[in-house]
Each structure stands twice: as C-alpha cells, then as structure tokens.
Amino acid sequence: MRYLPHTSENIASMLQKVGVKNLDELFSTIPEDCRRKDDLNLPEPMSEWELNDHMNTLAGTMAVSPEYKVFLGAGSYDHYIPEAIKHLLMRSEVYTAYTPYQPEISQGTLQTIYEYQTLITRLLGMEVANASMYDGASGLAEALLMAIRITRRKKVAVSNAIHPLYRRVVQTYFAPTGYEIVEIPYLANGRTDISALDNLEELAAVAVQSPNFFGCIEDLKNIGEKAHSDKKTLFVTCFTEPLAYGLLKSPGSLEADIVCGEGQSLGVPRSFGGPGLGIFASLNKYVRNMPGRLIGQTVDKDGKRGFVLTLATREQHIRREKATSNICSNEGLCATTATMYMASLGGTGFRELAGLNRDKAEYLKGEMKNAGFTISFDSPTFNEFVVESPAGFETTYKKLLKRKIVAGLPLAPYYPELDDHYLFCVTETSSKEDMDALIKEVTS
Amino acid sequence: MKELVGTTGLIFNEPLLWEKGAKGRIGFSLPRRDVDPCPLDDELKGDGPDFPDLSEQDVVRHFTRLSQWNFGVDSGMYPLGSCTMKYNPKTNERQASLPGFAGAHPLLPAELSQGVLKIMFDLEQYLAEITGLPAVTLQPAAGSHGELTGMMIINAYHKAKGETRSKVLIPDTAHGTNPASAALCGFKSILVKSNDQGILSPETISEVMDEDTAGIMVTNPNTLGLFEENIKKVADIVHSKGGLVYGDGANMNAVMGIVNVKKLGVDVLHLNLHKTFSTPHGGGGPGSGPICVTEELERFLPVPRVIEKDGKYELSEDYPESIGKIHAFYGNFGVKLKAYSYILSMGANLKKVSQLAVLSANYIKESLKGVFHLPYDKPCMHECVFTDKNQEANKVSTLDIAKRLMEYGFHPPTIYFPLVVHGALMIEPTETESKEDIDHFIETMKAIADEAKKNPELLLEAPKISKVRRLDEIAAARKPCLCG
C-alpha cells in the first residue's frame, strides 16, 4: 500500500525492539470483550486509477455549469475563481500544515491570516476580525451568544428575512440554553419591519441580514439607530454575499457592533455547501468576548516583525468551560483562499465586480418583469431577487430542469406564504445570452 | 548521526499585502460587460473596500514566498500528538476538485445531485462499519462541532425522557474542547481524576456519578496515549444511573478494525476526518467531525439526513425529534469527499493503519525511554508522552527541546499537553512515517538530550535558522495588534 512504508523486515525489527511477537500483541491492554473479532467489511481497496473512474462517474451525475445554467444563490454563489488561486492553494506547505502553534515555522500561515483579518475589517468597516468560524450560520449563532455574554441579557431579536437555514442553526444552538429568540417579521417591500422592535425590551441583540435572504438591501442605518435606542443592545448584522460590500456602505459605517456571515463567495468553490468560510468581525472593545482564533503582530528576539496566535486565554484549551466558544479547528484554508481572492481583485476590481453582479441581476430582473413575472419586493437588491411566477410555472420549472436550467429556488418550503415565489441569483458568471435563453424558455 | 535534514536555503523576505501594489492594478480577469450599468441609490452606496491593487504575479509571488515560511506534512515528519499528522494523499485533492463536486450548489434538486448524495450515504455506512455505531451524521464541520452536536443529542435524550440533568463528568486528561462543548449545552463539568496508571478507575466514577449527571465524555485511547482499560465498567456505572457515554474519537487512528466502539459502551462518538481519515489540516481547518450514535439515539441526529429509496437518494427532514441543523447546509462536503476517497483507497487495510501507527509509537517509546522521562511505562497506543524531567537539572525545558527540534528539520511534538503531565512532550508518529525517518527522529531526540547536558545554550537560543526566532508573545497579548 503506497501510504504504508513499513516492509515486513521493518515490522519485524520494530516488534523486536518493542518486545512483542506480533502486531496483535501490541493491543494487549485492550480487554478481550472490547475487541472486534470480524474483519472490517469495506469495499475492496481501489487503485488510484479505479478511484478516478469511480469518482468521475459520480461527479458526472451532478448538475453544474457550464453544462447547466444554475440561477441559484441563497447562501452559495457561483463566482469565477482565478487559476492563480487554485495553483497557489496546491502549495502543500500551506494545506498540509496544522494550526500555527509553533510560530517560528508557521509564519506563512500566520502572516496570511493576519492579512485576512485586516482585509476583512476593511471590507466590513469593523475594527477586528477573527481567523474564521465554520460557516455563516454557526457564526451568527456565536455572534448572538457573544451579545448575550456581553450584555448579560437573555433575549435576542432576529429578522425573519435572515437566511431561514441560518435561523434554524441559531435555534439549535439556543435550544439547550434557555435563551429566547424573538422573530421580527418582514414588510411587503422585503425589508425587516423594525417597528416590531417597539414592543421589545431587554434585548441582547438585534440581528438582520443585508442583503437579506430575498436579496433586498436592508436600511441598516435606521435599524442600527433603532437597535441602539437601548444603549446596551448590540446591533448584529450578517450576510451571505460579501461581494455586496464592494458596492454598499459597510455595516461598520452603519453602527454594527458584530458582523458575521458566509465568505464562500470569496474564491471558495461551492462544494455542495461546504467547506465555506465563517467571517466574524467586531469592535475592539468586545475583542475579549470574541470566539475563535486571533493572530497578532509582534517582534522576534532580534526585533524582526513576526506573527503569533494571541489572546488565547479566551479559548477552550485554556479557559475550558468558561471559554468564549468551543471552536478549535476553523476554516483556515478557506480564509487563506479569501485573502488570495481579495488580493487578486484589489479594491478597484472588487468594486467593479460587485457592480457587474448587480447590473446583471438588474438586467434579468427587468427581463423577467417583461416576461410576465411579478417582482415581489420593490426594495433595492444586489445580485438576488424574488419573483412571483405566473400560474402554471411549476410545470415549466420541472421542464426547465430537463433542459439543464435551474430557474431559481422555490421559496414555499421556507416561507409557506410565498407559494409560487422564486429566488433568482445572477453573478458575473451568467452572460446576457444565458439570461436571454432563460427568458426565452420561460416564455415559450 | 547522519547529515541534518534541516538546512538554510534562500528564503525571501516579503512585506504585508498592503505594503505592495499600485492603485489601478488588478490580478483578476474581469468578465466582459454585456449589460448596461444600473445606478444604485447614493444613500446605500459606499466607497468600496480599501484593498491594495496587485497584479497576478504580485499575488503569486507573495503567497509563494509566504508558503516557504511554513512547515507541512509534505516538508517533514510532524509528530504532533493528538493531531494525527499523517500523509495527505494527493488523489484526495484531485477527487475533491472535480468540477461536478466543486461546482455543486447545495440546494440543487435531489435528482440533479445523486452523485454527492450517494457519497454521503456510503460514507455514513463506512463510518458506521468502522466504529460499530450504526447511525451517522456528517454535518459537524470539525471535531469540536461534533462534540457540541453530540452533547446536544445527550441533552435532547434526557429532555425526551422528561429529565433535566445539570452535570457532565470529564476526565483530567480531556481535550479543552470537551468542557467547552459541554458548557455550550448548559452542563457543568465535573473533573474526574485518572489513577496512577493514567486511566480512569471505576471506583472514582462510582463516587461522582449520580442521577443529576447527564453522562461522561471519554477520549479513548486517552491523551496519554493509553487505552482506557476500564471503559466497559465505567460505561456500565454511567448507564446504571441513566447517563450516556460520549466518546471523543480524536484518537481513532489507534483502534480502527481493532475495537468495536459500541461494545465499549459508547453511545455517541465523534470522528475527526482531518486526523484519522487523512484529509489535510489546511493550516487550521477546514476539518470535518461526523458523529456516530447508537440505534437509540438515531432519532436525535441533525437534519436533513440522506436516505435511499429504490436506488435513488434524497434528503429527508422527517425526523421530528431531531436536534435540528448545526450547519447551514450539510457540513464540509469537500472534506468528506477526501475521507471517502481515502477509505476507498484503503478498504480493510485500515486495520493495518492502526497496527502500524501503534507499532511506530511503541517503537519510539522503547527507543527514547531513559533518555527522556516516561511517566507511564506501559504499552501505549498511537502516541507516547515523555517529559523534560531528566533535562531539568540543565535548566532546559520542553519548550527548548521543541524549538531545537525545528533546526533538525522536524516539527515539534505537542508540548505541555496533557495538563496532568508536567512538561509533557506528546509524540504521535503516525503510520505513514517510514522506519528510517522514525529512526532519524529518535537519533535526533537523543542528540538533543546530549546537547542539553553539554551545551544547553544550543537549545535555549533555538531556533536560529528559521525565518523568525522566538517571538514576543507577551507583547502581542499586552498590546494586541490584530489588524494592519
């Protein structure tokens, strides 16, 4: 076996040194009744080439571009990934390293993550970002728990226009705790109804997503002011599409206290939903309450600049049950990817790409309206929007799947009141021809 | 002593990203604009992020240089205890990057995603076979996420019986994630001391286990690298008071094909695919932490679950007692894919993996015994724990030994863990290191022990040839500089 270098001579001489007769004897401390008697019942080992064939076949069953035109977003976005990034990520000093516990021989990882933290704070207008969380959803749950720790309050208000799967994750995290989640409804224009906050008191946090699940850009300024009418309440904003902040005002400039979300858009392939990148940022005054790892700049013995894991006393391996989170492994390689992606685009390119996403989405929105769809919400959107279909579209939708077009995400499973509503996403990967072809199909 | 593996090459200095570049450069091929611009309300519009503008070559050189400052499994032996830094097969990377997988949207209709659903379904079956626990979820994104999920299930189990229990037993050898995960579920950790043999005594468990205790979290083999020989008795005591046994499977690499985890009395177990199943650590992640449970606990597993109907796979939400979702989608599919590819490459050879991992650790233990102090002199599993006690007289500590090892071209072992051993050096060679490399490591450790006596300065000043020398962590923590 090519991953097992021990020859029978090697094994014999090692066994001799250990002082046992055979490999089985190595396990003498395991009581007989704990042992397994039968062999592992697994498929016959495949050669590298058999494995390639097997995986090619399975991969071939998947509906992906360019064969399929997939107008799906909803927390997972199709963006071009430069070849240079894929190439750099193959450097095995990067991907076969562990967490940088020994800084002298981990400066590559450490400087990269420090750069990641910095670029994220610049993107979101925040003061400090951690080295990553698992994904946007668990990041939101951790943000709300952090607000509860800071304020010592027990109730959070969460907008109904936040990704429904994120809200379910928050519910799971909250279930054993006894903390309360109050849902804030959305308005007919697709934005969060902040007047619902009027009757709520003693909130640890008010959480909204912008652009929200419907693609609508929230009025963060107003919501932030409203949330902060109680000085203790923290304003938590989340996102599923960070590219939007190439164009939009940053949440930090609109009074956000904690910003979290999914960073898959930043150069990470969709991979059926994971690994993604949980982005998490906050203000300096809350840094000791933040979950996750942090990299800091310092100097070495000779006064040379270098980077280390720091403020580790917040974390599980030191503070144990009083830690700010149990997180240990994070999404380091995805944070590295995002750094490479943000560096490749630069400030200028990031803004242009964001503009192109919105313009393309606006184009399809206009064309769909002309084709007899109703635009459900009239608030401004970024690269996603909701339409209400004309009667009988369900049949067309299924027909389109057969013609290799996924025409948006049906919303009824998430919002029963939004029967016949579909969430469409358009990124820079959709050409005008693709969109025109879609319109032609839905109108024919 | 053979020639040193470590040497100095031409390593480049490289500034921070924003110390490079010029406004107007770009390293990205922007797609052609084929639609008209559509202005956005000024009220909503910001200035765009202040990122440096760089060319593609700027970016490539930057990260290539940075990568050269790192040590990975592909650079050399990485005997980091409890982390199972085994070789990461390249075929795994190839499979995960196939466009059909890498480009797959998680909310595709089931009929358009049969390939990935089959992989998840089969991987669950394989993990069930390997552990002996019949029901599996792949949703947790890392080991500690799996622990949290497992503790949520234990919490849900007691709740379903109409009970609330407030405590969890945690041995003093546990990973810090155990008490932190338990705390997130509202449980108070009760520390349980190991005996003088480094394992749990049934008597100690009897004394503390009661009907207000939800269960126990046991790492087996434990973090001293020892098999918890009394695990069945411990489990019986916990079960007799209505509690459950949580197994931390971080050290599963020692016992694949050897032990049936269900027979040990474990009710919930998490696995670290990025340890035992060869997926790379990525400089900190992503990992994947599936959990395996008994039939009795299956109904609490997270949703959606992959099911098979007439040869077709689909995702089902129909589990009313499920704890819910713990990841937006289905966890780190890209990582699971690599573990799946590893299992298909190895098949029943996984037993051999564990045998050789244990052989290598015992071989190191026997070879270094006496040179370094061995606090528990008995057969170990996949890792062995030494201390710096023999070197104390020379005022040389575990940290100095670790730093000197770097100069010889080895990644240091895990140091100062487990906490129950003062000055611990926890060595896990894994099965993928050859005898020659292990012998070289042993020789090096002996040479360092010798240096500690004759020329301790070499250790105290190490490392000198790395990109940076020892760093001022105190200054970093006193005046945090977390962004540039």
Next chain:
Amino acid sequence: MSKEISELNLPDDVKYTDDHEWARLEGENLKVGLTDYAQDQLGEIVFVEMPELGDTFEKKEEFGSLESVKAVSEMYMPVGGEIVSINEELSDAPELVNEDPYGKGWIIEVKPGDPAELDLLMNKDAYLEMLKGLE
C-alpha cells in the same frame, strides 16, 4: 524559573489570604492586590479583568481574573464588600502587577461590609508557613 521562598517580598503592613492576595487598610477602605508569590507563579501578566465600580461581592467570591499568555487565574474577595475603586492604570500597564505588586500594581479598593472580617486574614508569618507547606 520561579523564586525561592527566601527571595519573596512579603511586607509586614498587609494581611494575606490563602488565595495569595494581600489586603491593606487605607482609611476606611481596603486596598487589594496580588502577593509576590502569586505574581511570580503566574509569570508575565498580560491582562487584568476588573469588576465594575459599585459591584458588591461576598468574601471569597470571584471578582475578576488575571491572564498570562497561556493561563487564566481567578481573583477572590479577601472580605465581603463594595468595589469603590479599581486600578485604571493596569489596563495599559498590566506589568505593574509583576513589577510592583504591593504598590503601583494594586488591583481594587473595597469598602468592607464587615471590617471584622479583616482580622480573619493571615499575617506575614502565617502566610509564610502556608507557602512552606506548598513546597
């Protein structure tokens, strides 16, 4: 490497607790800090987590914590009472706890609920005996 017991600075004008804190009566209030032994054991202090002004605690209740790079250590009230002052300088210079534990490195000032509780604390000799027991 930590100090020998004979090297420790243990002044006579303070009282000691078994949690290795000292308390000194200054007017009506008590100044509280960390003993030389404790600061030496903890190593370089990088952060002091303080209570808020006006908080009240029972004797032996946790009121804050001290952090070194790789450890956290809780601090407990030597007597019950109200926090009337905290050492603001420590937020910028936590190293004062190491450098001058009985002076500039003081941590909190407490208005005791029951001044008689002070008499229950150890004097220098009793504390020294306790430290010898820990050896």
